[in-house]
Amino acid sequence: MSAKTDTEVIIGGKVLTVSGNESAEYLQKVASYINNKVNEYAKLDSFKRQSADKQNMLIQLNIADDFFKAKKQIELLEQDLKAKENELYDLKHELIATQIKLDNTSKSLKEANETLNENAKQIVRLETELKEYQKNEQGG
Numbered sequence: 001m002s003a004k005t006d007t008e009v010i011i012g013g014k015v016l017t018v019s020g021n022e023s024a025e026y027l028q029k030v031a032s033y034i035n036n037k038v039n040e041y042a043k044l045d046s047f048k049r050q051s052a053d054k055q056n057m058l059i060q061l062n063i064a065d066d067f068f069k070a071k072k073q074i075e076l077l078e079q080d081l082k083a084k085e086n087e088l089y090d091l092k093h094e095l096i097a098t099q100i101k102l103d104n105t106s107k108s109l110k111e112a113n114e115t116l117n118e119n120a121k122q123i124v125r126l127e128t129e130l131k132e133y134q135k136n137e138q139g140g
Contacts, residue, residue, distance in 0.1 A: 003021075005024050005027060006018070006029045009031030009032075010031070014037075037059050041062070
């Protein structure tokens with residue numbers, strides 16, 4: 001566990017000291033986010049007319065809304081990642097199966113070419129024998 005960090009931040013124009021197990025930079029980033037929310041709402045006349053308790057509640061609700069939207073986005077991205085991982089897995093298996101088929105087809109093609117060459121040699125031998133035979137028949 002990391003050491004506790006104390007850092008001064010500004011939220012709503014007030015300097016506060018916050019403590020946490022995170023880095024000072026992280027605590028500043030969190031405080032900046034909250035400060036931006038406070039400033040965003042402070043610009044609205046309808047917000048200014050609310051009591052301090054209601055203002056705080058509205059800001060908290062807005063931050064919770066941001067949190068749940070971000071959480072939902074993470075879930076969607078994780079689902080998308082899972083689907084892409086499954087697709088990649090399927091594609092890898094399809095690639096392997098296709099490679100095996102290609103290897104088998106190449107082997108069959110090589111065997112067929114060897115058979116074709118043997119048959120071509122056989123044809124040449126038989127034609128030669130036929131010519132010899134015909135020559136002997138005519139001359140004999």
